[in-house]
Structures are given as structure tokens and as C-alpha cells.
Amino acid sequence: MRPVRFLLPGTTGRFRCGGLLVELQSARLLAELVPTQLVTYRQREPAHPFLADLLRQEAAPGRALWIVSWGFDVPRLLARLRGRPVAYHAHSSGYGFDLPAGVPVLAVSRNTLGYWGDRAPRSPLLLVPNALEPKWLERGRRHGDGERPIDVLVQRRKSSAYLLKQLVPALRARGLVVQVQEGWVDDLVDLFNSAKVVLYDSADYWRGRGVSEGFGLPPIEALACGCVVFSSFNHALADSLDPGVLGHQIGAGSLAGDIERIEAAAADPDRWRPTPAALAPLLEGCSEAALRARWASALAEVNGHWDRLLAGEPPLHSPAPWRLRWGQGLAGLGRHLVRLLPTRRV
Incomplete structure (x- = not known):
């Protein structure tokens, strides 16, 4: 197995986000x-090598994936x-780019897998969902069900205007304790x-950006902590949240x-939570x-694939969509013309 190198723009400051944490967890x-x-x-850091330096030092293909x-x-x-062994760890989809022939896709959700199954059907496609850290699976470790002081929790980032400007004020007007969390929280599990x-x-949020919800960890984290989840079902959220079974639709x-x-649900969470079996x-x-x-x-699949390519096996190519449409259009036109020709009697 080749050693693995995870490419990141940086690991501190403005690059600190949920996507970074997922990559760091995968690397671990x-x-x-x-x-x-x-x-x-992008950002030089004393603890990690820098891409430009490594490319100057090492000739292709090198040893690493x-x-x-x-x-x-x-x-x-x-x-x-x-010229070097590489794989795309695909989170959100919809960025619009195509992959070079032969580049494997490691998709974090079935939604993303399906996107690349359409866009790169001749590339190796593999499903490697994101994982919860063990601390999330220790449900209710800090607060018993009767001691949960927050009726409704909302994370401001990615939340819709409907949620923040209509639903939250309406719930507060009904007397519910609603907390809107923003900024970095060191102990989300406790929250x-x-x-x-x-x-x-x-x-x-994602419709406005033209890309997809790649995996949707927050609702799963909430379920692991024993919360009742009301969520949208866009993109990869539909992979995990079965409406009325594991989560409930918002809006x-x-x-x-x-x-x-x-x-x-806030008055009787037990009635609205998913069953343990589900x-x-x-x-x-x-x-x-x-x-x-x-x-x-x-990794075994990807390494075997790159062994074959580096030994000289050419990668499979998928025709461009315009070629497929053109070819299918011509075939349809040919069938139509054949039907118009007079039938010769023997």
C-alpha cells in the first residue's frame, strides 16, 4: 500500500471549518x-510539508497516493x-468541473456517488462516508432527558432566512427556550x-451556492446525542434522514x-425520537x-488501479455529453428516415 498524503490549503485560521475536521479525522x-x-x-505551516516543496524534490510518479x-x-x-497517483475525496457536488480519465472518486455520500457516477462513469467510484467521533456516540452523557435546558437548538451557519427570521421568533413567542449558536464552539457534544x-x-444555503450538502453531519450528531431532529432533506441529507422515522421535515x-x-416534540421528545432499532x-x-x-x-482498490495505470494500462474514457447527444440524435434521425423510405416489395 502506498503512503497517503492529504492535501489541505491549511489547518489553522480561516481554513478551520467542518470540512477540515472531516479531512483531519480521515487522515487520523x-x-x-x-x-x-x-x-x-496555500498556507505554509511548520508542522506540515508544503506542496510546492515536495513537487520540486520528488519526480513523478513518486511513492505516495x-x-x-x-x-x-x-x-x-x-x-x-x-502523472502521480491521486484520488478525489468528494464531499459537495455541483462544482462543474470534470475529472481527468482514471482519477478515482472517494465519495462521502450516495448523493455524491451518484453525481460522479453520472459525470465520471468510467472512473473507479467508491463510497467512504464520514464518521462520527466516538464522543458523539455517548448519548446523553452530560444531561439526562429531564435536565436539557434548551428546548430548541439552531446553528446559525447554513440556516435559512425562514428558520432564523420566521420560525425562531415564532417559537420564542410560544415560550420555548430557543438558542441560536454562532461562531466556534469547543464542545459541541455538550451543547x-x-x-x-x-x-x-x-x-x-446550498441552492444559493449551486453546490450540494455533501454529507450533513450535524443532524446525525444531534441524533447520536438523543435530540429530536427537524431538518431539510436536500442532497446527502436524504441518504440518512428517513422522514418521520429518523428525522422530521422542517418547512x-x-x-x-x-x-x-x-x-x-419539545414537550414530549420520547414520542418524536427515532426508535433504537431504526x-x-x-x-x-x-x-x-x-x-x-x-x-x-x-485504498486496496485505488492502489490496484494505479498499479495498472503506472504499468502502462490506459484508463477508460467516457464520451463527452455533447458527443453522446449528437450520436443519439443521428441514430434517431436515421431510424426516422428509414421509416419514411418506400418499402420495396419482392
Whole structure:
């Protein structure tokens, strides 16, 4: 197995976000399987090598498998890494770029897997969902159900104007304790374990940006902490949140309907929580042990693929959509003309 290098723009300051934490967690898990290294390419950091330095020092193809992931940076990074083993760790979809032939895709959700299954059907496609850190699976470790002081918890980032400007004021007017969290929180597990209901509505956020919700960890984190979840079902959220079973739709037709259901859930969370039988498979599939096993299988596939390419096997190519449409149009026109020709009698 090749050593692995995760490419990140940086690991501190403005690069600190949920996507960074997921990549750092993935790198930590892979370090248990193969030698793993973090490499930065925008911000020089004393603790990590810098991409430009490594490319000057090492001729292609090198020994390592490079993992790229950072949205709009992916095409430029793949161009810089041409000739080297590389894979795309795909989170959000919809950025609009295409992948060079032969670049494997490590998709974090079925939604993203389906996107690349359409856009790059001849590339190796693998599913490696994100994982919950073990602390999230210790449900209710800080607060018992009767001691949760927050009726409704909302994270401001990605939340819709409907949620913040209509629903939250309406719930407060009904006397519910609603906390809107913003900024960085060092102990999110404690915060989630203090809430009865968590609201998550990212559909407008992602629609406005033209890309997708890549995985949607916050609702799963809330479920792991014993919260009742009301969420949008856009993109990868539909992978995990079965409406009425694991979560409940937010913005389901009317403001009055939302208020009625959320108020009822805060008053009697047990009635609105998913059953243990429904929740257990989701949390088990999101465990670090499950993800480590998926990464081991995916790395074996990717390494075997690059062994073949570096030995001279050409990668498969998929025709461009315009070629497919043109060819299918010509074939249809040919069939139509044949039907118009007079039939010769024998």
C-alpha cells in the first residue's frame, strides 16, 4: 500500500471549518492503516510539508497516493499532480468541473456517488462516508432527558432566512427556550446534549451556492446525542434522514405546521425520537470502526488501479455529453428516415 498524503490549503485560521475536521479525522484513521501525512498548499505551516516543496524534490510518479478534496481547488491541484497517483475525496457536488480519465472518486455520500457516477462513469467510484467521533456516540452523557435546558437548538451557519427570521421568533413567542449558536464552539457534544430539539435547514444555503450538502453531519450528531431532529432533506441529507422515522421535515408546508410539531416534540421528545432499532444501523454505519474498514477496502482498490495505470494500462474514457447527444440524435434521425423510405416489395 502506498503512503497517503492529504492535501489541505491549511489547518489553522480561516481554513478551520467542518470540512477540515472531516479531512483531519480521515487522515487520523488512515494513519492506523498506512503511513499518512498532511500537506498544505496555500498556507505554509511548520508542522506540515508544503506542496510546492515536495513537487520540486520528488519526480513523478513518486511513492505516495495524493488525496485532494477542497472544492474549487481540485482541478488546479489535479493538474499540478499529473502523472502521480491521486484520488478525489468528494464531499459537495455541483462544482462543474470534470475529472481527468482514471482519477478515482472517494465519495462521502450516495448523493455524491451518484453525481460522479453520472459525470465520471468510467472512473473507479467508491463510497467512504464520514464518521462520527466516538464522543458523539455517548448519548446523553452530560444531561439526562429531564435536565436539557434548551428546548430548541439552531446553528446559525447554513440556516435559512425562514428558520432564523420566521420560525425562531415564532417559537420564542410560544415560550420555548430557543438558542441560536454562532461562531466556534469547543464542545459541541455538550451543547447538543443540552437540547431537546435540533433544527437544521440548509436547502436554501446550498441552492444559493449551486453546490450540494455533501454529507450533513450535524443532524446525525444531534441524533447520536438523543435530540429530536427537524431538518431539510436536500442532497446527502436524504441518504440518512428517513422522514418521520429518523428525522422530521422542517418547512413542511406551513409555519403553523412547523410550530405545532416542534412544540409537541419539545414537550414530549420520547414520542418524536427515532426508535433504537431504526437509529442503531445509522450510528453503527457512521462509527469510526466502520469507516476504517471502508477506507482499507477503498485504498486496496485505488492502489490496484494505479498499479495498472503506472504499468502502462490506459484508463477508460467516457464520451463527452455533447458527443453522446449528437450520436443519439443521428441514430434517431436515421431510424426516422428509414421509416419514411418506400418499402420495396419482392
